Amino acid sequence: MRVIILAILFINHHSWAATSAIHEYHLDNGLTILVKEDHRAPVATSMVWYNAGSADEQSGKTGLAHALEHMMFKGTPKYPVGVFSQMVAALGGQENAFTNTDYTAYFENIAKDKLATCFELEADRMSQLLLDDKEFSKEIRVIQEERHLRTDDNPQAIAFERFMAAAHLTMPYHHPVIGWMSDLKTMTAADTRDWYNHYYAPNNATLVVVGDVNPDEVFSLAKKTFGPITKHATIERKPQIEPPALGQKSVTIHHHAKLPMIMMGYTVPSLTSSNKKDAYSLELLAAILDAGENGRLPKNLIRGTHVATSANVYYNLYSRYQTQFILFGIPGKSHFLKDLQTQLQKEIDTLKTTPVDMMELARVKTQLIAQKTFEKDSVFGQAMALGLLQTIGLSYKDEEAYVDNIKEITPKDLQETANRYFKNEALTIAKLIPDNDKQG
Secondary structure: OHHHHHHHHHHHHHHHHHOOOEEEEEOOOOOEEEEEEOOOOOEEEEEEEEOOOHHHOOOOOOOHHHHHHHHOOOOOOOOOOOHHHHHHHHOOOEEEEEEOOOOEEEEEEEEHHHHHHHHHHHHHHHHOOOOOHHHHHHHHHHHHHHHHHHHHOOHHHHHHHHHHHHHOOOOOOOOOOOOOHHHHHHOOHHHHHHHHHHHOOHHHEEEEEEEOOOHHHHHHHHHHHHOOOOOOOOOOOOOOOOOOOOOOEEEEEEEOOOOOEEEEEEEEOOOOOOOHHHHHHHHHHHHHHOOHHHOHHHHHHHOOOOOEEEEEEEOOOOOOOOEEEEEEEEEOOOOOHHHHHHHHHHHHHHHHHOOOOHHHHHHHHHHHHHHHHHHOOOHHHHHHHHHHHHHOOOOHHHHHOHHHHHHHOOHHHHHHHHHHHOOHHHEEEEEEEEOOOOOO
């Protein structure tokens, strides 16, 4: 126990020493700017986060957020198609983008004295994107092929997609980020223009810069480049709450998979909920089950009973709406999905009936705190944390409070949270069955 406590104390000290103040600014057009100094190397990460993701899409138009991400690299009148990436590469930098359920973000990892070019490029495409019909026609075919390769031909990706569609009755997370293929086939350039005109505005975006920079100089540069862009109408979102569970839901996926898989999940809150203690408890429960080799799932199901060849947990602490707490795994040799389901349910029941041992809880807390600490070793990781929290409606202060909140969770909190959300009538089950597998 003493070794574990000393480890926590060391990590807390290291985390405090690595922490630098966050400088927050706001332009008159609504753009939020977050700057954090990290002077270990003469580099910086610049990110523009848009408060728009697949959760904002309407039925029949899924995949729009991701499609526009692709089109953001297709040029403006000032910087034609291909020029953006060429300019960043010529400066020795790296650029890319990613779309998720709650946001779309664009970034450049660059030498600190090249930030002005990055700001100029990002400000230009924030307001002057071409969205050419011919370019869209080519790019939508690329996106369709991407869906085909990454999802339709990936049995586990298909299983996750169908699980989410069954688990979420309300719209936000019911559909995949890349969109349903039927929607991709009917999507038009005009659809992406509407999305761009609605969501891509300074008052719906956050600029994040982390690195060897002077915060006031970054603000002055941002004011010069992004300041002239006109703000749009304020986007208002209504709360979207899942209807009460009225019984278990299940879905079976038959696919040309090599191995069967099962997913068992419950609708749970994230850190954006009013009950933050439950969210932190769920974060710890996920780690207790699946935190390295000493997690309960690998220890009991893989090395112990051999009922599984893999067993994992998914939980997203940082989502705008209710999310899923999912246990998933592949049965071991000579075992069936029903055997793995029984053992996974047994692990859930144990969390509900037996308080977590203090030694085990201390070990898991140490692992989570260490993980958060090590994320600060990267300027990109620091920028990711700031942009994510700001965009989903939280604050960088939530990042700073993570360690204290994790430390406060007790075995009683964990048991109460498990009983509150891990109810049999609230369970969604998805089973992936290989085409030649008769186990069902």
